[in-house]
Amino acid sequence: MKKILLLSAYKSDSHASWVKWLTQNLSADWRVLELPGRYYRWRIRGNPLSWLDELPALLNDWQPERILATSMVDIATLKGLFPQLAAVPVSYYFHENQFAYPQGEGQHHSVDPQMVQLYGALSADECLFNSQFNRDTFLAGVDALLKKLPDCKPADLRARLQPKCRVLPVPVNPLAVGEKIPGLILWNHRWEYDKKPEDFLTILRGLSSKHVNFKLALLGPRAEKTPPVLQQIRSEFAAAIVADGMVSRAEYEHWLGAAPVVVSTAIHEFQGLSVLEAVSAGAVPVVPDDLCYREQYAAANRYAPGQVEQAAAQIIAALQQYQPVATPAAFMQAGADWKSWLEQA
Missing domain, CATH: 3.40.50.2000 (Glycogen Phosphorylase B;)
Structure with a gap:
């Protein structure tokens, strides 16, 4: 049975439902670490610190064969902090991408969330997206970001990322059709x-x-x-x-x-x-x-x-x-x- 470490840095309702479906329907030796779905900016930048004590305890007597991490997870930093994870293949799952997320009134723009996802995608073995729209806006967003950076930047990141991107939606369990209420x-x-x-x-x-x-x-x-x-x-x-x-x-x-x-x-x-x-x-x-x-x-x-x-x-x-x-x-x-x-x- 394959050993899979599932990391979810923002346990919103939809993310939690996805984790529940995977662990209940896919036969694997799952270990799941989740963080509460609040304080968004702290979550996306701070999750390696939040797991700094918990991960060593888990890895002390269990070594994953695959990491499945949501795109809120700073997986590049985690691999640097924990050498025993450095060679473990990573599937990086995008429920969303920060390049296409609308900014709310009163929110300040920061490139940090985008950089977390960009480094995560580069360090992952595969990037999984829940829709074509998600994948396409992420790749377009990476292109747009590179054009804004002043100097010392790599050539065509899209060409490096695109071959390892694929669409894999969150499963939908069909619900029963009831008696319709007119109007x-x-x-x-x-x-x-x-x-x-x-x-x-x-x-x-x-x-x-x-x-x-x-x-x-x-x-x-x-x-x-x-x-x-x-x-x-x-x-x-x-x-x-x-x-x-x-x-x-x-x-x-x-x-x-x-x-x-x-x-x-x-x-x-x-x-x-x-x-x-x-x-x-x-x-x-x-x-x-x-x-x-x-x-x-x-x-x-x-x-x-x-x-x-x-x-x-x-x-x-x-x-x-x-x-x-x-x-x-x-x-x-x-x-x-x-x-x-x-x-x-």
């Missing part, structure tokens, strides 16, 4: 700037102005302090809300199975697991013609980014003539692809 619109994303919920509010106002009779399931993680846009939706559309907040997994799957339509207004999405899960449960996606969505859904399910009137029209059409779409085959195949990865690792 139910699902929002199942984080209530943060990169999902642009302000556009969702505008879409709802547009539907209301057209006298569309709809219901709302407002799911997904949210901060302790209620986001203003969520407060506004609650105020304007209280009578339409049938679910609101973090619910149990069983309740979550119920609402996904009951919703005819799932909406995204994201300005950042590298795989879009929440929409993929909803689509597997029979929801029709209404998503931006951008990001990872272009490789997943037909043009009929995509609207021009920011064009809320077009999005509203697509929602109305989906509610009036409900026709579910197939979950993209590549993502349904991902479980088998991960098993093949383990055989080759």
Whole structure:
């Protein structure tokens, strides 16, 4: 049984679900080190320090044959700090890449996160991405960064990196299709700037102005302090809300199975697991013609980014003539692809 050290430096919900799927479905001798999904800048720069005492204790009587590390992990530094890891092959997994991550209001730009991922990719034996969009924006971002650097820089890093890059999505376990609730619109994303919920509010106002009779399931993680846009939706559309907040997994799957339509207004999405899960449960996606969505859904399910009137029209059409779409085959195949990865690792 292959010995695999799995390092995840930022245990968000999606990263934790990925780790759980791998360790439960792939037969290997797993050792897992995870760090909490908070204090992002400290996590991406400080994870070698955070594991400085824990890793030696683990490696004292166990030596991995493969390292699977997320791209938040400063794997280049870890290999330098721990000589017993220096020769261990590394698979570097990109849930996201810092070259294509939108900057929020009040955030300061820093090249450090990009450099961590660049050094990690260079030191890894293979770079795995959860979507083509993720891979392509990473490689384009590396090119753009090199053009900005003043001097003493290597030639064409893309040519060095591209041959070891491949797409390997996070597996999606299809959910049961339930009895659809007429008019139910699902929002199942984080209530943060990169999902642009302000556009969702505008879409709802547009539907209301057209006298569309709809219901709302407002799911997904949210901060302790209620986001203003969520407060506004609650105020304007209280009578339409049938679910609101973090619910149990069983309740979550119920609402996904009951919703005819799932909406995204994201300005950042590298795989879009929440929409993929909803689509597997029979929801029709209404998503931006951008990001990872272009490789997943037909043009009929995509609207021009920011064009809320077009999005509203697509929602109305989906509610009036409900026709579910197939979950993209590549993502349904991902479980088998991960098993093949383990055989080759």
